[in-house]
Amino acid sequence: MASTFIESLPEQIGSLNSDALRAGAYQITYALDGNDTITAVTGGDYNVMVGGKGNDTYVAAYNSAITILDSGGHDRVIATGMGVNNPYTYFGTVDGSHLLAFDLISGQQVMIANWMSSSSRIEEVQLSDGIFSLSQILSFMSGSPNYLGNLSTSQLVNEGMLPAGTTSADLHNLITHFSLREAELTQLASTPVPPPQPVVPPVANVEGLDDAFYLASNPDVAASGVSADEHFSNHGWREGRNPNDWFDIAWYLQKNPDVAAADLNPLLHFQDHGWKEGRDSISWMDVDWYLQQNTDVAASGINPSAHYATFGWKEGRDSNAWMDTDWYLQQNPDVAAAGINPSAHYYNLGWAEGRSPSSAFDTGAYLNANPDVALVGINPLEHWIDFGQAEGRSIA
Incomplete structure (x- = not known):
């Protein structure tokens, strides 16, 4: 039975x-x-x-x-x-x-x-x-x-x-x-006995964790009084909570099943090994391309995703071959005035608002040429990079 x-x-x-x-x-x-x-x-x-x-x-x-x-x-x-x-x-x-x-x-x-x-x-x-x-x-x-x-x-x-x-x-x-x-x-079960209170060493600051971003994104953690570093290290990454605006935990584990299977903290893996192995931290960041285009960043040994999010876009650098930072900010003065990371804006909001990432890629034209992509509501540039090029789809 x-x-x-x-x-x-x-x-x-x-x-x-x-x-x-x-x-x-x-x-x-x-x-x-x-x-x-x-x-x-x-x-x-x-x-x-x-x-x-x-x-x-x-x-x-x-x-x-x-x-x-x-x-x-x-x-x-x-x-x-x-x-x-x-x-x-x-x-x-x-x-x-x-x-x-x-x-x-x-x-x-x-x-x-x-x-x-x-x-x-x-x-x-x-x-x-x-x-x-x-x-x-x-x-x-x-x-x-x-x-x-x-x-x-x-x-x-x-x-x-x-x-x-x-x-x-x-x-x-x-x-x-x-x-x-x-x-x-x-x-x-026996009557519950209060567990001993172990002396737990304080959790060290987690490199790459944006405390203000983490607490603002997780009001339950902020209300608990637990530090962002302690919560993220012990619980947050397992619960799929993102540490900053340039690292997507669920996306990284989906793209890297070996990391998921090894039960490794994905942020620490990316910072210690991932970007050096050409792994990307989020859908809008092409690590290898960024380092090839920015030899000064490559020579410095800096985490390219963190560099772009902190300095790169403000210096007019692009996150991938299809995202033109200067062009996007010129075409969208509201985004420029808000001081928002243009790549994050396009991937999170811009494409759904009909904005294009560069003169080389027309969001509306791609969706019109590929109604199946439009029907399922997928980010058109992400679809083009992951599937469209290999499938020979038209971008106009």
């Missing part, structure tokens, strides 16, 4: 204190009570997370499938490989009781069991484009073209998301089993 297979998976059992647990593939994690953080490993399927009564945080990983069953508290799911406005992220319900979300690019898949139940609901969902409440997710789903409606268990079996032979009754029995097993383990 399919449910027997999942019930027999190895168990990882937490304590009644607040635990930080790494959840692997083909495993059931019972965190029990306490304010727990359960983080999925990259590339893990059949990963069941049972948080218990506490303010729990569930962190999804790239190319992994997790099932969440919560039983109380104010809880958060972090899945930065998905977005409510991401054309590759899809949502649906299962058997009218469970929420399913998955992204075709990041490979993240999350199912929240009994998600509308007052005891099992997740209060906050952090995605790539913001933090959303339950009511906001409901509102988004009702009007989204990516809402798949109510799916049946058999449909998930056909798509390979559940073991062959799983029925709706099996799924219901599995969730009941997880709830009963959690109650049993909680009863068996």
Whole structure:
């Protein structure tokens, strides 16, 4: 029976204190009570997370499938490989009781069991484009073209998301089993003992971390009183929080699966090794091209992404072969007056506003010539660099 297979998976059992647990593939994690953080490993399927009564945080990983069953508290799911406005992220319900979300690019898949139940609901969902409440997710789903409606268990079996032979009754029995097993383990656990307070050396300043940017982008961290360096080092990079305006953690890990698999802090990897190996920090930065065009920067041994963001664009230097800094600022005096990094502006806002990055690339012409790109809402220059050139597409 399919449910027997999942019930027999190895168990990882937490304590009644607040635990930080790494959840692997083909495993059931019972965190029990306490304010727990359960983080999925990259590339893990059949990963069941049972948080218990506490303010729990569930962190999804790239190319992994997790099932969440919560039983109380104010809880958060972090899945930065998905977005409510991401054309590759899809949502649906299962058997009218469970929420399913998955992204075709990041490979993240999350199912929240009994998600509308007052005891099992997740209060906050952090995605790539913001933090959303339950009511906001409901509102988004009702009007989204990516809402798949109510799916049946058999449909998930056909798509390979559940073991062959799983029925709706099996799924219901599995969730009941997880709830009963959690109650049993909680009863068996000893009375929580206050953990010893270790002497933890202060976290050194993280090179490349912009404290002001990090705290402004993460008001929950600012409100907690924890330093930006400590939070980013211990939690932030695993949660997909970006350290500055020139490094995109989710993008870097997606482009560099070896770094993701090694579970390395991506910012430190980029600064120690990545840029020297020709890896880029963000979609708008071409490290190799920048160093070739700016031999003084190459000779100095300076991180090229940090140099461009701090000095380069102000000196009229370009971040890639298709981004003309001086031209963009001349064509867009509002951007120049605001003192904004022109590459970041174009990639984040400008292309969607019909602005072009240079005289060599016409945003509107490319989208008109390639309606499939326009339809999915992809940054046209990024599409041209990653795919369009190789596919022989026209830029006019």
